[in-house]
Amino acid sequence: MKTKFDIGVNMIFVKVIVVTVLIAVMLLPINLVRSLVEEREGNQKAVQDEISQKWSGIQTISGPVLVLPVLSETDKNQNVITNYAYFLPDSFNVEGNIKTEERSRTLFKTLLYQSNLHVSGTFSLPDYAKLNIKPEQVMWDKAFVLIGITYLQGIKNKIVFNVNGKPQIVQPGIKNNSCVSSGVTVETPLDPAINSYDFNFELALNGSEGLYFNPVGKESTIHLKSSWNTVSFDGNFLPTERTVNKDGFDAKWDIFDYNRNYVQMWVGDNDVLKSSALGVDMKFPVDKYQMTMRSVKYAIMFIVFTFVVFFLVELLSRKRIHPVQYLLVSSGLVIFYVLLLAISEHLSFGLSYLISSSATTILISLYSITMFRSTKQAGMMGLFLAGLYTYLYIVLQLENLSLLFGAIGLFIALAIVMFVLRRVNWYNDDNKSDQIADEDSNHN
Template structure:
């Protein structure tokens, strides 16, 4: 019985002092801490989804992201057929004509609206449209000229969210002004918009048009290049636009005072012609425009932060592990676990604080708090001020390094890779003279 107790005691001492088993246990703890780390990422996604929901609610009352299609002419024509009784009947189909020239110029006035902790970027834009239609010869239409109802021609403008229209739209066509009415003849080119009957319409006339559009929207605006030559000029005091879509501006100027952007798109740049029947072609893939982005997206930055959680756990745990070897003072797995939880609290602390104060300040306060907490705990369990200062230095370097990576988005990958290589090289340099077999042997002897 006494021999068995001695064996149990020796085994317990070996487990307590074995370096190999300690490395394995630390690795298992890191894997276990990945569970709360993934929960932190889930919390960030949840808050981001909540933000997106609030932004949608604000946008629905003001005006959603807008896509403007047109203007374009829609002309009905008759196609005849015989029914089951042999009687001649007809269906109405539609010809769509796009402008020869289309010039759009406008100003965007942005506005940030707040609800609770969240903010949404809204805008009001005043656009001026000018251009003309050049009708093709009747022989190119593949329709009997007598079946075309030119007196029913409609000038149409597609607008995705009609709630954003702020003023009456007066369309000037061939010198005559028309009040636009809600609704389109067909949804072949756009799902919603305004239109009006126009006359006269002929192949000989210039068919010039002009009108102004006062429109509310949120975050993004897109335009469809329906002109044979489409030119667009947009200006705004917003300092951080994101130009996107099928075409980028040919020239742009962006500064802290705002931006100016010019586009020029030819009909050869897109995949639809100047006229066709029905819904044969889709125009939305050719949309281009801009988005008013918020540069301080705290949820995007928090997500990027959480990706480095494993790195912080590994380097902090290994600092404690080397302290065990150097100071010959054993640290219990529970103490490792508490340190790991403190490291993970940093990410939730940054997220919660950044919803009330600027992100950089939230980052500094969170990093400072966690560094003081972990280094103070290290001093308490090891009773070695040098070790506590070393832990504080390691965490300070890691948090500074991560802060720099966040600021340099374009170089984040290369900076992260080089930084990890440098840290690994330093660890290898510091531990180059440690004889791990001897350390293991000493631990085994101590356990006897």
């Protein structure tokens, strides 16, 4: 049996305008919630930066780079000018194990790591002739090696740099900063009669967030592993091989000199090493502030959907809902995000979401009893909100598919509204409606 609704067009338009104005008004508290999330996220970032400054931040290892002092021309005062020739290793290999740990201050946490690195490789005797350097200009006994390390306070062991099995003197700081800005210097006098120099050293290095390397060898192999599995591989090169599972990650990079845009030897300043960095970023499994911010982006959709349901109830049951009641319900929907933000700073995001959404659903469902004067309709409203919050949580978890699920959800919502309103007599045309109803009866 078909039902006919006689709706005054003026009343509908007035209600639509009022509801639209209320939705626009709710943009202000939504923006305030967004600002609150950004403020709390900024506070967390400040705490993380403070801890990182004392522990160490994102570490980048550049080198080793062999530096050969070269006597050049004299200046106007007849003082000899010393230039520096730089030579990168033929092979560069890193075996690293990363152990992560969480540190907290007040409500905020930061992720730190301790890495144990075994670095090895080979230098060939510098072919200085390719740089138009004469034999008498070379200062073999003054050669040294630079190892770039971003945060020196992160070094947690005494570095022993072995060259052909012999330990060399490691000094803090760098003699020349044309290719690295921070690190250590290793005195490595060279013997022109020796054609190859094998090196190796152990490095225990603290850091936070990420660990990066510049692949300085003609052939570079970097192998990193950790029990932490929430990672992203970043930089100019992705791993050649990688495994990420519940037990952690294991990644390996194989890089050749022609994969990067700089040569193996040069004279003078050159800061292009950093242009080829590769490495790994370690993150918390769930960033509560990012998840909360993503959920806030759906706030206006929640309000619109809820208002549409109330509006449909008005049309179908002829129970009038006052604009103040619309406003109170939308306020409850906005407070959900404040609850989510506050609780997630103490509990996991999933549990915080469950508590906040349950509290909001119960509050609005109980209030709906006074609006609809029907327990059944209030219960249906509660089921609607529960489904809506469940849908949002699924969308938040499926970050890469959020647009697809969002579009499907909007399409289904529109289809339901169109289906429910298919029999509404928008123009209050009684005669035509009766005629259509009679024709339908005759056909049946």
